[in-house]
Amino acid sequence: MQLIIQHLSKTYPNGVKALDDVSLTIPMGMYGLLGQNGAGKSTLMRTLATLQDADTGTAMLDDLDILNQKEAVRRVLGYLPQEFGVYPKVSATDLLDHFIVLKGITNGRERKELVEALLHRVNLYEHRKKAVSSYSGGMKQRFGIAQALIGNPKLIIVDEPTAGLDPGERNRFYNLLSEIGENVIVILSTHIVQDVMELCNNMAIIHQGRVLYSGSPMASVVELKGKIWEKSISKSDLLAYQQRYNVISSKLVAGKPLVHIFSEVDPSMDSPGDGFVSAQPDLEDVFFSTIQGDRLPAR
Ligand code: ADP
Numbered sequence: 001m002q003l004i005i006q007h008l009s010k011t012y013p014n015g016v017k018a019l020d021d022v023s024l025t026i027p028m029g030m031y032g033l034l035g036q037n038g039a040g041k042s043t044l045m046r047t048l049a050t051l052q053d054a055d056t057g058t059a060m061l062d063d064l065d066i067l068n069q070k071e072a073v074r075r076v077l078g079y080l081p082q083e084f085g086v087y088p089k090v091s092a093t094d095l096l097d098h099f100i101v102l103k104g105i106t107n108g109r110e111r112k113e114l115v116e117a118l119l120h121r122v123n124l125y126e127h128r129k130k131a132v133s134s135y136s137g138g139m140k141q142r143f144g145i146a147q148a149l150i151g152n153p154k155l156i157i158v159d160e161p162t163a164g165l166d167p168g169e170r171n172r173f174y175n176l177l178s179e180i181g182e183n184v185i186v187i188l189s190t191h192i193v194q195d196v197m198e199l200c201n202n203m204a205i206i207h208q209g210r211v212l213y214s215g216s217p218m219a220s221v222v223e224l225k226g227k228i229w230e231k232s233i234s235k236s237d238l239l240a241y242q243q244r245y246n247v248i249s250s251k252l253v254a255g256k257p258l259v260h261i262f263s264e265v266d267p268s269m270d271s272p273g274d275g276f277v278s279a280q281p282d283l284e285d286v287f288f289s290t291i292q293g294d295r296l297p298a299r
Contacts, residue, residue: 001062001154002027003048003185008057010043010209018043019054020209026185030177032196032203032217033189034287040209041189042082045159048187049079061155061185075104078148078156082163084140086132092119092143093128099147118146122176138169145176156186162195174198197283207291217283224262224281224289231276232258245272248288262289 003026010019018040035041046052048059050070059066066073086095096115105111119125122142127135132143141161148156158177162170177199180186188195196203196217204214213220228248233241238257241247245261252258260279263272271277279285 001183001185003059003061003066003155003187005044005048005059006057008044008047008054008059010040010047010052010054018209019047019057022057022206022209022211024204024211024214026187027202028185029182029202030180030186030188030200032200033187033206034191034193034196034203035189035206036191036291039191039206041191041206042159043209044206045079045157045187045189046081048155049077049081049157050074073155075151076154078150078153080141080144080148080156080158080161082159084144086140086143088133089131090133091129092124092132092135092146095132096143096146096150100150103150105151114150118149121149122146123172136169138165138173141165141169141173142176145173145180149180154184156180156184157189158186159189160191161188162190162192193284193287205287205290212290213286217286220286220290221281221283224285226278227262227264228279228281228285228289229261229263229272229276230258230279231261231274232256244274245276246293248285248292260285260288 005022005024008019008022011017022044033041033044047054048066050066050073054067061073064072093115096118097111100111100114105114116125119128122145124139124142124146127139132140135143148158162173165173177186188199190196201216203217205212232253233256235257238250241259246263248260248262250257250259261272261276265272
């Protein structure tokens with residue numbers, strides 16, 4: 001099974017081009033869609049989840065035409081939207097049962113068994129009688145995954161699932177996502193590089209509606225080997241460095257900016273100068289260098 005998206009474009013009535021000729025081939029397993037806020041991720045996720053239409057392009061899940069066979073797609077789709085609204089005061093058991101009915105499973109006994117199995121699976125069984133609206137952010141997201149798993153979907157879409165989770169909750173959520181079967185396609189949209197690094201075998205970087213990179217996170221990091229240099233500088237010098245070098249990121253380490261620059265120096269030279277030392281590239285370097293200047297070839 002694979003999902004093939006070809007030439008998908010979408011311009012909103014206000015003129016914003018949210019998707020600009022997006023083409024992607026998404027294999028089974030966990031796929032990361034990485035982009036800053038406003039990049040077009042939700043627009044793509046909602047389109048694939050049959051909730052809105054594209055202007056042009058196609059999306060095929062094997063033989064299934066996602067843009068035109070919406071009812072059939074919904075039967076094999078699990079979706080965790082960015083904003084997962086819940087009714088106040090409804091318990092996890094009742095709410096999940098409600099979603100199961102909506103998914104077309106009406107047999108009472110089957111429903112009861114499914115509710116229990118799903119709540120066990122996402123580790124919420126002991127909290128099943130509490131209102132979902134009273135759950136912590138991480139518990140709500142795990143509940144969201146339980147509802148997305150109803151009916152053994154083949155395509156699971158999770159939109160920005162870890163935004164706002166504390167590190168412990170994020171870890172539990174990662175573990176849960178990584179346990180979802182390998183025989184499904186899981187598309188995870190996120191602006192958090194770590195999400196993709198920890199979970200995904202394949203990814204795309206999307207920026208201003210365009211795909212700037214697609215491939216394996218590991219391969220993208222290898223492509224940057226020898227091109228990333230770092231130096232700890234003082235805050236007051238940052239602007240000068242930004243003017244002189246291709247600064248791709250700067251983060252505070254022990255109160256001082258540690259800048260990463262992109263530089264393709266001659267291999268016979270051991271530094272681009274100024275005391276920069278070679279840094280081991282990581283996915284964050286890939287992400288920032290890609291969205292700043294298309295330095296990796298788009299595929
Ligand atoms: P992301 O999920 O990556 O943050 P979105 O798909 O939500 O990106 O948004 C992409 C762009 O489209 C943004 O500039 C956003 O402001 C705009 N946009 C999103 N939804 C709408 C809408 N319903 N009407 C007009 N513009 C929208």
